[in-house]
Amino acid sequence: MSATAPAAPPAPLPPDKTELLQRLTEGLDANGLWWLSGYAAGRASGIAAPLPGTDAPPSQQAQPATVVYGSQTGNAKRIGEALARKLEADGVPARLLRADRYPTRELKDERQMFLVFSTQGDGEPSDDARALVEFILGKRAPKLPGLHFAVLGLGDSSYPEFCAIGRQLDERLESLGATRMFARADADLDIETVSDPWLQQANAAARESLPARPPRATVTTLHPAPPAFGRDRPFPSPVLANLPLTAPAGPRHRSDRDIRHLELSLEGSGLSYEPGDALGVWPENPPALVEAVLDTLSLDGDSVVGHGGTELPLHQWLSRKLELTRLTRPFLARHAELSGSEALQNLLQPAGASGLSTLLATHQTIDLLQAHPAHWTPEALVAALRPLAPRLYSIASSQKEVGEEAHLTVAHVDYRLEGQQRWGAASHFLAGRSDEGAVPVYIEANERFRLPADPARDIVMIGPGTGVAPFRGFLQDRTATGASGRNWLVFGNPHLRTDFLYQTEWQQALRDGRLDRLDLAFSRDQAEKVYVQQRLLEQGRRLHEWIEGGAHVYVCGDASRMARDVHEALTVAIATHGGLSREDAAARLEEMQQQGRYARDVY
Incomplete structure (x- = not known):
């Protein structure tokens, strides 16, 4: 027997006020x-x-x-x-x-x-x-x-x-x-x-x-109710596909990196996203890394440790709750104290700032523990390590095209340091997921990285490497909505043969007119390295014409170098072909950013 849904209470406003409220909001x-x-x-x-x-x-x-x-x-x-x-x-x-x-x-x-x-x-x-x-x-x-x-x-x-x-x-x-x-x-x-x-x-x-x-x-307010699944309650998303995007090792050509395309199901989650949003992923640390930490410190993974009101076996703390792949300054300071290492103490001084930055960027916790032995108790270790944080990945799809799915473009961090294997926590976790596994996820909205409200506006998408991910979603969305604006993609990676991510998709989009222009920069395919910023400068006049015609410019990828170099190239292009001083060109970019016409998703 089916129950009848209760009738909605009448609005506490007369019809004319209700109409005014609708117009106002x-x-x-x-x-x-x-x-x-x-x-x-x-x-x-x-x-x-x-x-x-x-x-x-x-x-x-x-x-x-x-x-x-x-x-x-x-x-x-x-x-x-x-x-x-x-x-x-x-x-x-x-x-x-x-x-x-x-x-x-x-x-x-x-x-x-x-x-x-x-x-x-x-x-x-x-x-x-x-x-x-x-x-x-x-x-x-x-x-x-x-x-x-x-x-x-x-x-x-x-x-x-x-x-x-x-x-x-x-x-x-x-x-x-x-x-x-x-x-x-x-x-x-x-x-x-x-x-x-x-x-x-x-x-x-x-x-x-x-x-x-x-x-x-x-008081009745207009705040939207939070979704059932979110950062603190992730959705266990089944893996639908896990495919390599880069060419495997071969006798003549091989990629230097393992980049993967993952398709995750959101069915039953109630989660939705817009192109430009990110998917938050809660990873687990690599099992081999957890065992290496326990062995190095001669600790028992089954010993129960209480911290912050929670009691878990040490192995679970290290697997699911604490950061192991990101070395932090506070942990290094505590380890320097326990180990008595003069070298580490020197890094913590103002004169050692450069060496400290290099160490934190290139080494993991296990490297520190092995290079500078010290005695850690399970309780002290759990208290000193930073809590494991989710990783954000730009979503590489549009729900108008893929429905209740979210696609990711993931660079697997997998390298050797001094003869030992090292991994990134989330990328290794994702790379190892099969179609029998699930990934804890949530949606992280990015309101500043949105397609133009006017579908007739042109867009310029600059995304080297995995920075191309959101632009796959952009193009899917623009195709599904029949947007009349032109689409221009600038993509770069080391090698054409092995690293052209989503190559067949972009080439098909170019052939059938969904993509109006494609500029490529494969940095290692010639003696002189070529990057996306060079392509922007080569096409400076065309780029300036698009911008003056109202185009929106998007940049996604590495913040430390690429984003700065691209910003410089945009400034030079606007100054050169717009007849402006460098200061006025920089102000023009700043104005575009405030208008939402120049948006960056950099990390």
């Missing part, structure tokens, strides 16, 4: 809806700020708390959203803004502000935060005697400029006369150990300093 993005829900809830309790151009009594002019985030991989965004939700749930009106959508003219009027900003690479702001960071650090920033603020910085301690952007913002706001509510916090890649206490402090500070409204349960 049409076209608003998530940030706009977040702000509007906070505004409406504040009006319900009599404390919302008036709309521009209206007058309201002082008692009704209390501002909501403003939460601003600058995020490269989604972590700062996730924390900012968590804070905004918590404030709303506790009756404190809040608005949430991505850094590139924050109106700088409003800074002088802010009363309470929480900033969550990541630092990418060695001291660089995230792409969405560049303009706001430059404004606050620059001469145009206003005096802020009425502002109360708090800052959470996110970064990677393996870089010398760890959390530099958060530190710079914190110091600058204080110098502008703002009042720090509580001390800045700097979170390493084990984010939650720092971000969770910071969130509690932020929530308490907001409740104390702003007049509270009734709890969220009494």
Whole structure:
């Protein structure tokens, strides 16, 4: 016997107001809806700020708390959203803004502000935060005697400029006369150990300093419900296919790398994504690496270790809970102390910064343990190692083409160091998955890396190596929707014969007109190395014409060198063929970035 679904309660608005609400919310993005829900809830309790151009009594002019985030991989965004939700749930009106959508003219009027900003690479702001960071650090920033603020910085301690952007913002706001509510916090890649206490402090500070409204349960808001599966509850995605994209070793031609195409099922998960989004993967450490750590330290993998309220056998801690393939500065510092190694102690001094960076970039935990013996107890080891973090992979498909699937392009990290085999945690985990296995996954939205809303706009896609992944999804999506704009792909890799990823797909797309232009740079196929930036400069006039015609430019791949070289090539092309100075060309690119016409997904 089937049950009848209960009827939806009638809307508490007359028909004319309902129509006005629909017109008001049409076209608003998530940030706009977040702000509007906070505004409406504040009006319900009599404390919302008036709309521009209206007058309201002082008692009704209390501002909501403003939460601003600058995020490269989604972590700062996730924390900012968590804070905004918590404030709303506790009756404190809040608005949430991505850094590139924050109106700088409003800074002088802010009363309470929480900033969550990541630092990418060695001291660089995230792409969405560049303009706001430059404004606050620059001469145009206003005096802020009425502002109360708090800052959470996110970064990677393996870089010398760890959390530099958060530190710079914190110091600058204080110098502008703002009042720090509580001390800045700097979170390493084990984010939650720092971000969770910071969130509690932020929530308490907001409740104390702003007049509270009734709890969220009494107010209808427009916040979307979170999906059933997410970062903290990943979906076990069955593997449908695991195929090599690079040519295997042969007598004459072989690829230097193993790059794979994986197809994962999302059926039954309720998960959906847009082209440009990433798939978060929770890996397990290579079993051989776990055994090597246990053997090196003469530890029993079956010994039960308690940490953070959880008790597990040491083997499980090392397999599924702790980072082993990424060596960190805090762990190195602790190991230097236990081993008494003078060489390691020297690396931790300012004069050893360069050597430290090289060591952290090229060695894993096991290399340190073997080179500098020390006595570790199971409890101390578990406490010192950083929690295992998920890895993000640009999705190489469009759901308009593949349905309830997500495709990935994965470079298997597999190499030898001093005669011993080493692997990357996630890539090795994925490379070894068969069609009988499953992968714990979730969707990480990337709102800054989206196709143009206007399907008639042209797009230029620059993606060497595995950076080509999202552009496969872009082209699938543009084909499915019948977008009339032109599509131009610039791809590079070492060798044509062995490393032309998705070669037959791109060539077929070129033949049937779905891809309008394909420029290739195979760096090792001639005496002089050629990279994608050279191809951009060779096609500088055409590139400038496309940009002036309204094209959107996308870059995906390595942040340390490729992204900078491509940015330089774009600047030169615009300056040369647009008759601009270098400064004006750089400003043009900055303008395009703020407009969403120049987007980067770099790592």
